[in-house]
Amino acid sequence: MLPYPNINPEILKIGPLSIRWYGLMYLIGFLCSYLIVKSEIKRKGLKVEKDFLENLYFYLILGLLIGARIGYVLFYNLSYYIHNPLEVLAIWHGGMSFHGGLLGVIFSAWIFTKIKKFDFFTLTDMLVLTAPIGLGLGRIGNFINGELYGRVTDVPWAMIFPEGGPLPRHPSQLYEAGLEGALLFVILWFLKDKFNKSGLISSLFLILYGIFRFVVEFFREPDPQIGYILGIFTMGQILCSIMILAGLGLFFYRSRK
Template sequence: MLIHPQFDPVALALGPVQIHWYGLTYLAAFGLFYGLATRRILQPVYTARGWTPREVEDLLFYGIVGVILGGRLGYVLFYKLAHYLANPMEVFAVWKGGMAFHGGLLGVIAAMAVFAWVRKRGFFEVTDLVATCVPTGLACGRLGNFINGELWGRAADASLPWAMVFPQSGSELARHPSQIYQFLLEGLLLFVLLWLYGRSHGAHHRADGTVVWGRVSGLFLVGYGLFRFIAEYFREPDSFLGLLALNLSMGQWLCVPMMVAGALIWAWAGRRA
């Protein structure tokens, strides 16, 4: 069995200032988004709409605000509502951890709606651009989880070549390195699929050549929801929640409406006037 190397979560200490690996993965995620988005707007369907690198910078700012506020509020509401109702001031103690992807997604959706309204752009025009550039950021986040030795997997057969002991879990059980599974599925694989699909003519045009928005966004919701749903079978459920109805985790239940919404958006996008 492999043993988690237990990295020091602090990458660099400068006197009282500590720079954490997890914070650096967020910075890497934002940098990758900017680099990919500035490449994406070179696609004819975006150049025709007058997108500029400066506008991508503003879009990134809106996204950062949305993902931080939404991720924190999502964790509070979806996972530990009773605890935070009893300890309301801890909502602001973000240094203790606690971010939820599904909350971050809702926060980003709200931020993109505000951006689209301010810039007088179509909502799905904005989200189609964002969707292709998000998975690499998700991959960075899962890498940060692995470095921190958190969100470890469920028990695995010790004969599995990549089974890993996470001492942080308080046991010597061999576990699935589920952070790496998520890094590969909802990070790298989803990025490749969306990037290639986003470049295809069919992603933004109907058969008659008219422009359509929303298909890439719909595929993102379906793809992430599906890959996350699969990965959750290998990820240890949160100890304070356990498995819920039908032996599904909270993460899996949150993925169900996400996949349904994505499928409906994809189908609706191709039919709307």
């Protein structure tokens, strides 16, 4: 068994304000995404307005936050929020869904490309190249927070998480950081110039993320308010299955386009 490092989630605290590792991870993720998309636009010789990226990331961040919150409410704890509707706005209490955030980003990117008359799939192909960076860093943030830990196990690298009870558990946040972050980034980056049709890299992101997350969910503790579906699957696996099917459909659709 390995000792849990117990890193202070707060980097700096001044009065009621604090800078946390989790927030810093996402800030770094968005900064990396901005720089990579900017580089890809230049490399591809795409003509965009001067403030194109600044406006784009305003839309994306807004879509991510709204989508992630609505997704959590609908997918993970609907009955609670029906009885406590004002809690929907209390995002500081936690509760954000990746799949909801993904839908929010897709919707906001679609609106943005309609306004700017920019090809939607050309944009999403650039964005998904950068998504694993934020995802991987975000999972490291989860690990530092001691949240979203894994199921009880006796593997040699198991850890006892402060909020996970006395038994050792899988550090599933690190599994996700490795698969959904590092490995997914390497695969997409290697394949980014292998296709001559837009949308295919986007479809591969949906498929591969869905597969990696589906696998890791077998090691991750399910959400307590939901538990297991059909006695074995988690809500995350159900949503990932839909994501994989959507990715496959998009891949064949764009391949034949």
